[in-house]
Amino acid sequence: MNASALNLLEIRDVRGGYAEVDILNGIDLALTPGEILTVAGTNGAGKSTLAKAVVGLLPRVSGEIRFEGVVINAVPTEKRAALGIGYVPQVANIFPSLSVQENLEVVVGVTNARARMAELFDVFPALAERRRTRAGAMSGGERQQLAYARALMTRPRLVVLDEPTAALSPMLVAETFKRIEALPAMGASVLLIEQRARQALAISHRGAILDGGKVALEGPASTLLADERAAALYLGQAH
Ligand SMILES: Nc1ncnc2c1ncn2[C@@H]1O[C@H](COP(=O)(O)OP(=O)(O)OP(=O)(O)O)[C@@H](O)[C@H]1O
Ligand SMILES: [Mg+2]
Structure with a gap:
């Protein structure tokens, strides 16, 4: 078995951007099944651009x-x-004018959608209670839960979360990290992009810190948490 077969996601020398200028300057990263990988870094380091490359939304990738x-x-x-x-x-991708249930129903490519929705309502009881509520009328935290539920409808084996705790109150931040920590048990590995690097690393197996579109540091989460250079790279961004 080669190394690729053991990895769920493998990113090799990825470069690219939106126009002629490269934002990603040769990224190498891998994610194994069951793993949570935090990607941290300052504003403009290329974190969201990396997420877009993985999901196929970056115009130019090599x-x-x-x-x-x-x-x-x-x-x-x-x-x-x-x-x-x-x-x-x-920015959470939900349809504000649709109800919670409709937001889940419109996800394409779901086998056995009713059963899956029922499973997700068990995981997100707040959404079950509001299944007929228009998504646009819900709080930021509830909308965030709906965005997760939508992403989980297709039973993904990898979820890419781009700053899931931005704009959440401290209480909701802790709750959100708990939910993310539970994703591997639901069969999903996680590429977790976070500016709250310390809290994210605390629930992660490994971490990578981007700087100028490159991986500046990468390693086990516990090592990065104790690494002064890592702290310096995300300092001012950690909460
Ligand atoms: N749609 C776009 N078109 C052109 N340039 C973009 C676009 N989106 C981002 N960029 C540029 O790419 C660089 C990296 O942006 P990116 O959004 O990946 O950073 P980030 O690490 O996610 O930052 P943040 O922590 O602020 O979310 C920035 O210089 C930004 O100006
Ligand atoms: Mg971003």
């Missing part, structure tokens, strides 16, 4: 992105979702 051993560079976003990659963007 290098290799493999999911379950298969190169997916040329696979369009919807097909990556169908392959098992879920995504919650930095």
